[in-house]
Amino acid sequence: MKFYRYWSESKHHIRVAGRDKEIRLLTGSAVSEQDALREAEQQARLIEQRIASGEEKQQYETAIKEFISEQLDDQNVVSVCRYGAKILNSSQYTFYDIDHVRYGLFDFFKGLHKLTPKQRMARHFTDVAKKFPQLGTDFRIYETAKGIRVIGRQYLDPTAASSARIMARLNVDWLYTKLSRKQQCYRARLTPKPFRMKIKTIRVRSPLMCQTDEYRQWDDMYRQAASRYAVVNFVEAIGRDFAQEPVIRYHDDCCQAHSQLKLA
Structure with a gap:
């Protein structure tokens, strides 16, 4: 990273x-x-x-071209994305946001049709995880506005071809898979999307914009609105719970994961 x-x-x-x-x-x-x-x-x-x-451009690790608002440690930094939300970039934990799941005929016989869509996503994750021991056994599952977020304590190298195959099996967005590989880390949004709170969205064209008065004024308004929303709701821990590890506590606090506020 x-x-x-x-x-x-x-x-x-x-x-x-x-x-x-x-x-x-x-x-x-x-x-x-x-x-x-x-x-x-x-x-x-x-x-x-x-x-x-006539030399072709070589492929190197892509830097995170975002303003760094906080550095938690050498493996975890918080940046500001293009629409102003805070993003945790981590080379310590594996993060997957899953917004859909494919269904087959045999899923009906497993009783998955009786589950809510988000419950099906969680069930699908646990079923797939059993087939890939490299994912580890310790996970935290959260509800998001559109689906679920999974944090794995075992870090999986996102540049490995096997990681891309696993992410495809989990129905992780292919653009997220590509970005994870290029930046050699995983990303997790910590603060709400502005449009879901029905407030003005800013366009952060470069990291330099975060040093302007325009951005600071917008960010004050954004943080006030964000205090009324959660990004995730904690659902369950699988295996050994690692909730008290500093970065996970930081993630849960920023996301207001235990608040039961409206998700945004």
């Missing part, structure tokens, strides 16, 4: 096929804004060289 405290957005001129071309780069640094700017200059030259040589 790669993240940066400092960001720079700058314009640069490069030569492409004998002509000047202006590009805009967003670069990050763990040191300073000046260091981020120097990184941008180096990237501009590398892009110019790559285009001139």
